[in-house]
Amino acid sequence: MSALRGSVGRRVSWSIVSGVIAAAALVVVSVLPADAVGTTPFSTNLVKNPGAEAGPASNDPDVGIAIPNWETLDNFTVVAYGTGGGFPSTTEGSHIHGGNQFFSAGEPEGDGGCDDAIQFIKIKGHNSDIDAGHVQIILKARLGTFDSQTDTAVVTLQFRDANNEQVGGSSAGLKLKATQTGQTMLQKSASKIMPRHAREVRIILAATNTTGYCDAYFDNMSVEIVSA
Ligand SMILES: [Ca+2]
Ligand SMILES: [Ca+2]
Numbered sequence: 001m002s003a004l005r006g007s008v009g010r011r012v013s014w015s016i017v018s019g020v021i022a023a024a025a026l027v028v029v030s031v032l033p034a035d036a037v038g039t040t041p042f043s044t045n046l047v048k049n050p051g052a053e054a055g056p057a058s059n060d061p062d063v064g065i066a067i068p069n070w071e072t073l074d075n076f077t078v079v080a081y082g083t084g085g086g087f088p089s090t091t092e093g094s095h096i097h098g099g100n101q102f103f104s105a106g107e108p109e110g111d112g113g114c115d116d117a118i119q120f121i122k123i124k125g126h127n128s129d130i131d132a133g134h135v136q137i138i139l140k141a142r143l144g145t146f147d148s149q150t151d152t153a154v155v156t157l158q159f160r161d162a163n164n165e166q167v168g169g170s171s172a173g174l175k176l177k178a179t180q181t182g183q184t185m186l187q188k189s190a191s192k193i194m195p196r197h198a199r200e201v202r203i204i205l206a207a208t209n210t211t212g213y214c215d216a217y218f219d220n221m222s223v224e225i226v227s228a
Pocket of ligand 1: 051052053098099100101102219220
């Protein structure tokens with residue numbers, strides 16, 4: 001019996017100790033949220049999972065799939081280079097150093113509209129430089145569409161302030177567009193000085209002017225800040 005009590009006692013003690021450790025860990029987490037730590041580095045690609053390589057491709061390009069680090073609506077998906085039906089080839093994938101997969105806007109919704117993917121990027125530790133006009137932001141991407149259809153691939157970068165309000169109008173951001181690329185993945189880029197009060201950027205992958213399938217393909221997404 002004493003051995004049993006001892007055993008129970010050790011379990012109780014260990015559970016108290018575990019509780020204390022867990023509480024301490026919670027305190028550490030609560031005083032050091034990830035977003036408050038560190039300074040966003042210059043000349044570094046800030047996009048996570050920029051090339052759609054972090055998760056699997058969908059088995060069917062008509063079916064949406066969860067994409068690591070991106071928030072997507074239903075049908076937005078990841079397609080493998082060389083998938084049948086007119087998608088960019090494996091040759092094109094290697095030509096652009098695009099790995100095995102790319103983002104695709106996917107099957108249209110019932111109303112004909114296409115789904116988006118969004119990623120949020122906080123810009124930390126540069127507030128005074130941004131407000132003085134000394135931080136430039138550079139957006140780059142590979143964009144493709146199908147054949148000569150009017151489907152258009154659009155990447156938008158929006159600026160948000162500390163209160164999560166859009167900074168300036170829609171013209172304050174950056175936009176990349178491509179259409180009728182004939183399944184090639186065109187390199188596009190744009191840059192500008194970050195506007196005052198910008199503290200976060202949103203990258204949105206979208207399709208416009210589509211016919212049938214939302215043939216807007218994206219790969220090698222890049223967002224960098226540099227000193228200006
Ligand atoms: Ca890729
Ligand atoms: Ca189409």
